[in-house]
Amino acid sequence: MSKVEGPPDEEVTPENGKADLQDIINQVGLGPAQIFWGVLGGGIWLADGAELLLVSSVTRSLQTEWHLTSYMKGIIVSAVYLGILIGNYSSGPFSQRFGRREMVIASYSGIFLCGILSCVSASALEFLAIRFVGGFFIGLGQPAWLAISSEVTPPAWRISMSACTQSLFVFGELYVSFVIMMDDMTMQALHWRVLLRLCALPSLCLTTLSMIYLNESPVFLAQKGRIKEARMVVETMARQNQTMPSTLSFRQPRVRQPDASLLSQMRRQMAVVFHRSSFVPTLVLMGTCFTVNMIYFGSLFAFPQVLPTLMHGHAASQLLVGALWELPGMALGWLLGMYAPRKTGLKVYLTALSCFLLCFIIGVHDEQSKLLKAMLYIGYYGVKSTPNIAFIIAFQMSVELYPTEARTMGSGLCLASGRLAAMIAPMVYECIVGWTGGFLPFFVLMAAFTVGNLYMVDLMPETSTLKHDDEISKDSPEKPVHVV
Structure with a gap:
């Protein structure tokens, strides 16, 4: 699928259109077109998983080589998440101004260059x-991809698309775990410079392929008034899926004049996201993303530190097994997203995660007891698995909750709140270990987060059935549904 370049755009008024663009995309259906988009755009999760697990794993080697304190080791990992947070927040206005596709390509390119530069630090x-x-x-590419994914996939298959592309995060972890196993099974003396070079390779491949084959979202093109380009993308989708919609003439969404600056565009998007009708749901969804990221990325940092002492001699292999256990979590998230209300899926995740955290906390107390050892492994695998349910459902809710104009901003804010948690999680872990002398209080704190989040879920609307003004045909008798 090559980048579309069309002739000058024609002027299309709402009266000239024959159908809604989303209806045409629904007729095109799910097929190879979405697979192309999923691999090329969703590869941002693969690069993310590889980079984050690698940085968390090599900090022990950095500490030894540069004589770092524990706090400095945590700050290095936190700096990565701070960058992701700023990137998530910046993605909204940049994507709306320059395009979702451009942000995905910039993301791959930047990850590769920084991976190569950091190995010579x-x-x-x-x-x-x-x-x-x-x-x-x-962070720059994630909200852009979430917006593309939602806009090119029929509504009934959006959660499946989200689950499949987010599972690429696990494959990024698997790649890093395998490379680490080949270097040092005990993870005591990793050659971190070599590992950084090897883990930059996926981003290089994705950069090259995306520049050649990745298309822009037709919904974004139509909103910008680039109607012929949008129609050409839809035609390409139809050919790849071997389906042909009844018409390719669609009603053009309302086109705003470009803002004079990114700052003014950002202010307008923020006004939509924090409108009184969506203010509370936005805060709750941001809190949900904060919680799941605190637990997941806190554990991602903690497990490479504690597994060498809990699972002697095979810590690296347990990192690989733990990454594999994330796939069942992805599958369960997909099933809940497809066949259960969004809020029900979040409640299942929070209940299960609290139970697994309890198993892990109890299981570390006695290495001689087979029952407690089994609880240790069950808790570890469960903590690795269940957060992926929330990643699938909460991230999908972050694009369903907002209209097209503010979708990347709303999604970016939710992701940014999660990255704030990811940023402070390593420091929280190191501080708790420094204050208490052990790591268990950190996991007790994580369990408290899950219980608190469980009480907030009912404050959000059911986003799977939510419609916005810009998604409803003017000729439709259906009235717009707003967030309440």
Whole structure:
């Protein structure tokens, strides 16, 4: 699928259109077109998984080589998440101004360049600065891809698309786990510079392929008034899926004049996201993303530190097994997203995760007891698996909750709140270990987060059935549904 370049756009008024663009995309259906988009755009999750697990895993080697304190080790990882947070927040206005596709390609390119530069770092501060920039590029592409995914997939299959592309995060982890196993099974003396070079390769491949084959979202093109380009993308989708909609003439969405600056565009999008009708749901969804990221990325940092002491001699292989256990979590998230209300899926995840955290906390107390050892492994695998349910459902809700104009901003804010949690999680872990002398209080705190989040879920609307003004035909008798 090549980048579309069409002739000058024609002027199309709402009266000239014959159908809604989303209706035409629904007729095109699900097929190879979405697979192309999923691999090329959703590969941002693969690059994300590879980079984040690698940075968390090599901090012990960095600490040894540069004589770092525990707090400095946590700050290095936190800097990556701070970059992701800023990238998530910036993605909204940049994507709306320059395009979702361009942000995805910029993300891949930046991740590759920072991976290569960081492997020649001469000091901890230099490494920290480069990883911060790399985190920014990771964050830049995620909301852009979530918007594309929602806009090119029929509504009935959006949660499946989200689950499949987010599972690429696991494959990024598997790639890094395998590379680490080949280097040092005990994870005590990793050759981190070589590992960084190897883990930059996926981003290089994705950059090249996306520049050649990745298309822009037709919904974005239509909103910008680029009607012929949008129609050509839909035609390409139809050919690849071997379906032909009844018409390719669609009603053009309302086109706003471009803002004079990114700042003014950002203010307008923020006004939509924090409108009084969506203010509380936005805060709750941001809190949900904060919780799941605190638990997942806190554990992602903690497990490489504690597994060498809990699972002697095979810590690296347990990292690989733990990554594999994320796939059942993805599958369960897909099933709940397809066949259960969004809020029900979140409640299932929070209940299960609290139980697995309890199993892990109890299981570390006695290595001689087979029952407690089994609880340790069950808790570890469960904590690795269940957060993926929330990633699928909550991220999908973050694009369903907002209209097209503010979709990347709303999604970016939700992701940014999660990255705030991911940013502070390593420091929270190191502080708790420093204050208490052990890691268990950290997991007790995570369990408290799950219980608190469980009480907030009912404050959100059921986004799977939510419609916005810009998604409803003027000729339709259906009235717009607003967030309440």
